[in-house]
Amino acid sequence: MTTPSNEQVAAQEQLHDQFNDVWGNPRGWKSLTIVNHTTVGIRFMLTGLGFFLFGGLLAMLVRTQLAIPGYDFLEPDVYNQVFTMHGTVMMFLFAVPMMEGLAVYLIPKMLGARDLVFPRLSALGYWCYLFGGLILCASLLLGIAPKAGWFMYTPLSSAVHTPGPNSDFWLIGITFVEISAVSAGVELVVSILRTRAEGMSLNKMPIYAWYILVMAMMIVVGFPPLILGSILLELERAVGLPFFEVARGGDPILWQHLFWLFGHPEVYIIFLPAAGIVSTLLPVFCQRPLVGYRWVVLAILTTGFISFGLWVHHMFTVGIPQLAQAFFSAASMLVAIPTGIQVFAWIATLWVGRPLYHVPMLWLVGFLVIFVCGGLTGVMLALVPFDWQVHDTHFVVAHMHYVLVGGMFFPLLAGIYYWLPHFSGRMPSVRLGKWGFWLVFIGFNLTFLIMHWTGLMGMPRRIYTYQSGLGWDLPNLISSIGSFIMAIGIATVLLDIVLHFRFGQKATKNPWNADTLEWSTHLPPSPYNFVSLPPVRTRHPLWEVPDLEERIDRGEFALTVIDHGRRETWGIEPLTGKVREIIHLPGNSWWPFIASLFIAFTCLGLLSKFYWVALVASIVAVLVLLRWSWENGAHPLAAPDARVQPGEPPLHSRTCDGPGLWGMGVTLLANGALYLALLFGWFYLWTVSPNWxxxxxxxxxxxxxxxxxxxxxxxxxxxxxxxxxxxxxxxxxxxxxxxxxxxxxxxxxxxxxxxxxxxxxxxxxxxxxxxxxxxxxxxxxxxxxxxxxxxxxxxxxxxxxxxxxxxxxxxxxxxxxxxxxxxxxxxxxxxxxxxxxxxxxxx
Amino acid sequence: MAREVAILWWAMCAFATLVLIVVTALWVHAMRRKGPQMDAARARQLTLRWLVGGGLLLPTLSVLLLLLFGIPIGHRMLPLPLAGEQPMRIEVIGHQWWWEVRYPDSGVVTANQLHLPVGRPVDLDVTSADVIHSFWVPRLGGKIDMIPGRDNRIRLQADQAGTFRGQCSEFCGTQHTHMILDVQAHDEEDFVNWLQARREQQISALPGPAGEVFDAHCGQCHRVAGVSEGNRAPDLSDVGARSMLGAGVLSNEPGALLRWLHEHQQLKPGNAMPLHDDLDPDHLSTIADWLETLRP
Amino acid sequence: MQPLRSPYNPIHIPLGLVLWSIWFVALYGGLSVGCALAPPDPAQGQWTWLNGLLALFSLLTMVAMLGLAWLFQRAARDQREGQPARFVARLSAGVNLIGAIATVFVALPTLSLPPCL
Structure with missing residues (x-):
């Protein structure tokens, strides 16, 4: 390779300057207008971290209260609010948004695109998430937080048994936050199918993209039943429409169906992207491709579908016929098979490769041990007679934390350590990282391993205290001590990450010698990711084309002309990756922020029962959204200059099959899932409502x-x-x-x-x-x-x-x-x- | 029944531990293995073996095995029609936060305690008067939800006499914690005697001003057979014979009833009974003394 | 873009599991409606018209999925198609096969439990 001459360097810098003029992020107040996926992704993750710390604090309160029998550290009512909010915050405000944030950040970079396909929608999603989360958490500080459990079973959560705004905060706040989940879901699906690098056919997609594709589709289909359920329950609470009230022909079990129809897929919505991190990291540390790519894709798809056939295993004790329970029991056990395939694909990858040790690998080993343990207790719980015994005891609490912390938190931390150089341009330290890992690992197992035993001895969930002499004292104390060790471990990890921004060694290019395209950007990346868009002919572009980074940077590949002022990326044919059109992306805008602000006003109006405020705010929000849609397609602000270079495909706004059509299609899929859930409710009530x-x-x-x-x-x-x-x-x-x-x-x-x-x-x-x-x-x-x-x-x-x-x-x-x-x-x-x-x- | 589940648990636990150890050992071994670099064909062959053997066969066989054992156990738990002696029926109704127990064949009603005959199947018909609760006596068997508007049935059988602890296991509000059921299994003879005694129990009303106070302040919610007919709170006809007060808050020692009457909102915050601050303390202690005498 | 009926159209990748989901809903819904309208006598055990109907329906679904798996597998062997197209067809075949296995597995209890208790 020859060293570039001065003119070449100058030309290259000029090119990057031109790109920064179009793609650059404004500062100050105007940073609220940023729509770029890198910034939005980081905002998602930082906000998720904030909510994680809040939820973790609540967990510490719970463990303190349960440390000794008969302790009166928290009042019963406060305790109920605290455990309800712990579950709600961790599920809705940490796990899902965190995984989505990471995907929003990574997906375009891995696929060789410059941004997600609907950048303003990502921004809207973020603001809805932030405002919804803040409203929800504020309720706890005001002492009026939801207190009927994160599953909000009615009639306990109804206006009769929980008067006051507590349940409303949950129903309205969570629905608000879910706008963000569904919009990110729609956006990720369309981006993965339509904006990959030239030539990246389905079989050459990085495996992480498959995981995210399935996760996003699951969000699109899985969240709407809960949105519908929340709307119905809120209508019952606020206006008195009796969907779930037996005396007037409703049925409280309908709520459980709608909730778990979402709630079980939710577990896999959280797990799949985490497994995607594992499948991405292991091959890099083994320096060998992932073993059994097609098997793993098949396993992901299977998990995605079958997880929708398990919801009743949360309801084995409600008195459904045992044959019906057996269907769900069998389906629940079936999920063990795709998971088994993935675990053995990982083992085989390690077997044929030469693994290197780094901090992320430590977290991956921790993941394996904890997650397999959680999976095994999961299979046990799927067995109806055993479930009848341990359902709603601390055994389930232990199982669930093994699956979620093992299956989500550990891989997430492996991923964070792995991609840290990407966020900061610096390498993490090994010593503090190891301390952090071992403290979390030991603390976690101390807390939750013994909790299986507590549950088997008959301690139910969600009780605020217990009597001495039932044999529950010692295990609870051990759990509480373990939880504090875990908290110290998490603090250590955070300290490590904060310190590395200042003291970490500068990262070299592609520091782990990874194979996927996100490592060919600058560290940290520029807003446009790639100054020129490379073609991809292999599953491991950075292993097989060694000087790819330099060539991208020199502008040797496609779409390097930017004097037209458009933000552009390739639109491809979903199967083969052939280029079909140039997708021009909208730039920074106030509309997403303003729209979400008015949706927030609507929610506050509903919560405070100032319905006219809610009405006005929602009308304004719709008007803002319509105004936003005006600057679309062939509007001069969307594509200031419609000319393209000779030989290049047309702009998407000049075609019949642009991303908008796909976006609408996927949105209607979500909408259809909501409608089907409503239809299910109608036929369900006709068939089994006790007093129809x-x-x-x-x-x-x-x-x-x-x-x-x-x-x-x-x-x-x-x-x-x-x-x-x-x-x-x-x-x-x-x-x-x-x-x-x-x-x-x-x-x-x-x-x-x-x-x-x-x-x-x-x-x-x-x-x-x-x-x-x-x-x-x-x-x-x-x-x-x-x-x-x-x-x-x-x-x-x-x-x-x-x-x-x-x-x-x-x-x-x-x-x-x-x-x-x-x-x-x-x-x-x-x-x-x-x-x-x-x-x-x-x- | 609970014994079968316990055996099932230990078998599953042993098997799961084995799987966990083997998988972890494989993983760690694979990480530390120092072999020659593998050629592509060999790697492919090895991979297929891992995926089919570990990924496909191991979970499928384990799960099939589990279903083979599990479904028959579940089958035996079903309240199927019996050929010989019919199971005894008892109704249990959940309230926030106490248990109402009715013996429909004899008309006996009690609260927060459940008396059972030993060695005979019992069908419990459970439902709820307000929110969803769940009936569970860990030592006797599985749990079943108590849902407003629905009647669920669970069949239990106690194999030996003794006392068992039951507890609501579906979160049901502020005092979900204090919703404990005292289950007493008696030999057939003792059980029949208890039922008989309850049926024949004669309670004379509390005389004097305390009696008026009881009628005015307690009788609208509490029932005492032959004295008051309230039905919103626990039946007190045999409260003196119960082992606990407040569904598990206090053990029913002498004097405990009076303490409960004075401090029930500190002992069980949020319970539906109003404070008795406005009542004459002497009347309260007379009422408490009288309640302690109510035994079959 | 491949025509909708082509076995190489990626839209067919999830077909087998979509069918499985529909079958699953029909199985659970059919059981519930059957028990609501004409519950068989519990004394009959598992050998009732309802169990029989559900088992037969599952068997037919499984056969249909196996047939689809075979069609896709045949398409995947066609050397004239490009690598991505064959990848898609093989994936679709695999998904159908899994759908068939899952159908049998989940339907097994119809042979051992009474329907409405």
Whole structure:
């Protein structure tokens, strides 16, 4: 290799300066506008760390209270708030956002892209997470925190048995935070499928991307049932719609189904990305590729699906028929197989390689021991007769911490140590790191290993004290001592990490000799990651193309022209990785911050029961979101200059299959999961609600409903040929405007009829769960009809301004998908509400 | 039943420990192994063996084995129809935070204690009056949730006489901690005697001003057979014979009842009984003395 | 982009487990509805019409998945296709095979437990 001449160096620096002009992060107040994935990812992780410390503090309070029998360190009510918040904070505000933050940070870099595909959405997600988390935690400082357990079982969490705002904080705060989880899920799925490096086909993707792809899909499908459940429970608390109240036809077990339908996949949503870290790190420290790539991909997919078939194993004691329990029991045990495959793939990788010792490896060994132990007790718990014995005892507490701390926290720390040079440009120290590890490892096992025994001796969970003389004294004391050792260990680790920013050795390029692309950026990376986008022909680009970093840096590869001022990355064909279009990404913006601020006001309005504040704030939030959407597609602010270099593919806003279409598709998948959960609730109540009340006469004018559904069908049928022609590059503005204005008018009529049907019907949603569910289903359709109408009207306006035309057909196709979804939902609702009941003894 | 689960636990524990040790040993050995660099073909072959043997076969066989043992045990726990003697029925209703126990065949009602015959299957029909609770007597068998609006049934059988501790195991609010059930298993004869004694128990009302206080302040919630008919709080007809007060807060020694009447909100904060600060202390101690005499 | 019916379209990768999920919901839902409408007598043990129906349904699902696995595996052997396409087909075949195994495994208890207790 020849040393570059001075001119070359100067040209290179100039190129980087140009890129910084477009991609650079502002400082001061304006840093609130940053949308870049590196910054957003780091913000996610730092905020997650903050909440982790808060949740850890709560754990210390719990262990102090339980250290000796009959201790009155915390009052019963405070204790209940503390353990509820410990679980809630660790699950919703630490584990999931932390893993998402790491993925947000790493995924584009590993895939050879410059940013995630919807950067402003990542920013929105972050602010929702931060504000929601702060609202939730504030409740504890005010002494009105949720206190019905992190699972919020009703009727305990209902307005009758927990009056006051405690449960509202949970239901509203968590739903707010989940906006962030779902938006990150959507974004990661589309980014992984559509913005990889040129030539990175599915079989050449880094294994971490497979883990994140499955995790993100699980979030998209798994969180909506809980969002729905929270909405229903909040409606019951605030307005009195009795979805879960037996006397008025509801069923409290429905809440448990909705909660665990989310709650069990959640465990794997946390575990999979952590396993992804293990599968990424081990091969690097062995300097050999991961053994059995295809086997591992298969195992990830299997885990992702089967984990949705286990939820009832949290409900083995509610009195479900034993045959049904056996299905879930068998499925729960089945999950051991894909996990076994991964564990043995890791062992085989170690076997064929020559492992090197570093601090991250220590955490990986710790992970293995603890996680395998947790997995084994998990298989035991899946066995119904054994579960009946230890369910809701400290045995389960121990099991769950083995799985979550072993399966998430240990790999996370391995990953943090591994990627530290990436964040700071410096190497971690070995000595302090080892101390930290051993303290955490010993402290953890001291706390939780003995807790299995405490549980087997009959100590239930969630009791604030216990009598002496039951044999629980000593094990509890040991657990408490262990927890303090663990806390000291975590403090040591944090100290190590803080000190390394100042005293760590400067990292060399690619310090671990890793194989994946994130190590070819600068350390720490520039906001655009890569000044030129390299093609990828192998699973291990940095091992097989040794001087890749330098060549990227010199601008030898693609998309190095930036005088047009656009942020660009490749849009690829999902399977083969062939380049299809240039995706131009939006830059920094105030909109995400402002939108999330108004959503936060909405939540505060709901919590304080100033409903008019909530109403105004939510309308403003919708307006802000619509205004945000205005600067999209072919709007001059989105793509100031639409020209591309000769030979390059078109901008995505000039195509028919851009990332927006994919984003809408995945969002509708999440939306559909929510609707299916609602539908499940409807049929569930019909089948098993103990006191299901069916009215004698139809409660709704079925002709109005039918007319409304038919109108919606007309809209979709009218759009079809127009948009087909648009896809083929035809269609004059006048024709498009006619179509969009017409569909908007018909859509408005459809929504109006639906509203009329709701208002004119004999619905008594506060009297029976039957009517309450119907109201929610109809309002759901109404909201979709109204939103689709607004979107079509905006499309007409955009045609008028010239943002949408036959050369820029991008947006109407996205809106069409939304119309089609609304249509499907409307007809399913019609069939379920009008046609189904007579077949089941109703009207 | 609990014995079978205990055997199951020890077997699983032994097996799991073995698996944990083997997997960890393999991992550590793989890390420290110093062999010659492997060629690709050999590595491939070895890998396949690991994945199929360890990843696929080991968990599948273990899980099948477990189901083979586990499902029959679960089957035996089911409340299936019996051929000979029918199981005895007892109703247990959960309240925040106490247990109501009813013997439907004899009309006997009690609270926070459960008397059982030995050597005979008992079907417990459980439900709840407010939030979800869970019935669990660890030494007798599994647990079953008590859910408002639903009747769940669990079949238990005590094999020897004795006292067992039951405790609510579904979090049910502030005093979930103090919801303990005292279970007494008697020989068939003793049990029949107890039931008979309860049925024939004659309680005469407390005379004088303390009696009026009891009627006015306690009788609306508490039932004492033949004296008051309240049904919102524990039945007190045999409270003097119970081993504990407040569902596990105090042991029922002489004087404990009076202490409970004075300090119950410190002993069990949040319980539904109002404070008695406005009552004459003498009347309270008369009531406590009288309650202590209520035994079958 | 491959046409939707091509065995090399990556959309088919999760097919086997999607089918498994639908089967699983139908199994649990069918059991619940069966027990709500016409619960068999507990004295019959596990040999009831409901168990039989569920077992038969599971068997058919398993056969369908095995068939799909075979189709995808055949497609994966086609040397004319590129490496990524064959990777996808093999993955789909594997997922279908797993779906079939999972179906049998989860349905086994229908042969040993009474349905509605």
């Amino acid at each position: 009340l069916v009215p004698d006469d139809p409660v709704i004018d079925q002709r109005l409903l039918l007319a409304s559904a038919v109108l919606l069908s007309v809209v979709v049928l009218w759009q079809r040929p127009v948009l087909r022609r648009l896809r083929q590059g035809q269609g004059e503005p006048a024709a498009l405007i006619t179509c969009f204005v017409g569909t908007a008018l018909l859509g408005a009529l459809h929504a109006g009829l639906l509203l009329w049907a709701i208002l004119a019907g004999d619905l008594a949603p506060r009297a029976t769960a039957h009517d309450a569910v119907i109201v929610v289903m109809l309002v759901y359709s109404l909201a979709h009809g109204a939103l689709a109408t607004i979107l079509s009207a905006l499309q007409a306006l955009r045609v008028h301004y010239g943002y949408v035309c036959k050369r820029t057909p991008y947006e109407p196709l996205v809106v069409e998908q939304f119309w089609q979804y609304s249509l499907a939902v409307m007809w399913i609702t019609y069939c379920s509400v009008v046609l189904f009941p007579p077949t089941f003894g109703g009207v």
